[in-house]
Amino acid sequence: MLKILVRLYLVIIVAYAGALLLIPDAIVGAFHERFMAYNLDQAKGVQGLIVRQFHQVPREQWPAVQSELAASFAPLQVELLSWEQAQLSVAERARLEHGLNVVRIGDWGYYRTALAPLDQDWLVSLHNPPDPVDINVLSWGVTVLIGAAMLGCLLVWVWPHWRDLERLKETARRLGQGQMAERTQISAHSNIGALAGVFDTMAGDLERHVNEQRELLNAVSHELRTPLTRLDFGLVLLFDEVPPASRKRLLELVGHVRELDELVLELLSYSRLQNADQARERVEVSLLELVDSVLGGFAEELDGRGIRWEVRAESHLPRFVLDPRLTARAVQNLVRNAMRYCDEALLLRLRLEEDGACLLTVEDDGIGIPVEERERIFQPFYRLDRSRDRNTGGFGLGLAISRRAIEGQGGTLTVAQSALGGAQFRIRLPAG
Secondary structure (H helix, E strand, C coil), X not given: CHHHHHHHHHHHHHHHHHHHHHHHHHHHHHCHHHHHHHHHHHHHHHHHHHHHHHHCCXXXXXXXXXXXXXXXXXXXXXXXXXXXXXXCCHHHHHHHHCCCCEEEECHHHCEEEXXXXXXXXXXXXXXXXXXXXXXXXXXXHHHXXXXXXXXXXXXXXXXXXXXXHHHHHHHHHHHHCCCCCCCCCCCCCCCCHHHHHHHHHHHHHHHHHHHHHHHHHHHHHHHHHHHHHHHHHHHHHXXXXXXXXXXXXXXXXXXXXXXXXXXXXXXXXXXXXXXXXXXXXXXXXXXXXXXXXXXXXXHHHHHHCCCEEEEEXXXXXXXXXXXXXHHHHHHHHHHHHHHHHCCCEEEEEEEECCCCCEEEEEEECCCCCCHHHCCHHHCCCCCCCHHHCHHHCCCCCHHHHHHHHHHXXXXXXXXXXXCCCCEEEEEEECCC
């Protein structure tokens, strides 16, 4: 709110100052003749009185009259000037030669100097001096108080807008975290009431669609698991009853059934992570121990395939508060992905960043991932090309599950090019 208020206030103050500087001069310039006539009327009485004082005495005594009038009219300045000293314009000289008075307009359309002819050689000038310092200070004080009053009015006006916008922002944040029942609760009489109403309608539609999608996915997944389990069990029972020549085909069918069952489990896992922020647990763990336990499950397969694997970690890494189950699942998927596409080497790194966050990277020396595909691979069921087809295993859900598991804990999962030549997946977990 403070930033918005300051910006709005500065815009208004600058506009107000610019208006004070430009608009009066523009108005005076546009209606110059009317202002001249008004000031001539205002000054003619005083000018006539001063001229009569000079005309009542001989010309030799005019300096003495000028001194006496200057003392009487102070702080107004009364001066006796020759026509040359007055630095007259052509229009001013023409008026004075015809016996007419002249005024010179100052700020805000008021006259600064009034000139009246005494004879063919002398003029009398009545000049308004600048305001004294204390009056200027008081004038600026009035301006400051006006600005403060404007600031107070702006604060009163901005506050309900800011309050409702903050409520709208908080509702949007909670919706993004999966709390689909959140609504703005902003009155229709608010200045952003129409916007809040549209937002709440959108949130309701979104909640309905997400719930329908989740219910459909859960229902289909659960309904599929039961017949798949029965089919798997039945096929296994048939193994001893079929001729030996058909057993290989039967085993292939069992493999397909179990692959479908694994796909259903992956879909259920992905669906449950929709609200990972609500269901996660927070435990203080050692990331190095967690990574070692994950790699322990793959050690036999890694060694059997002749893959060189290594874990590099900084010394004295602090313990992190996170969900060990979700984090382990994400790391498992990344390690499995790296094993699937690496040639000979797999590397895991753990290091602490300057802001206290931990960076965990999983790298391989495989074919890598094109730059234009690096965000798409985190979409469910997205597969890059034929070199990464179903023959290499997987369903295209592992990376989507990993990203959702990490982001549900406030972290990030990205991919880049590895120094080994393949892909580098980067898990960044915030401190605390």
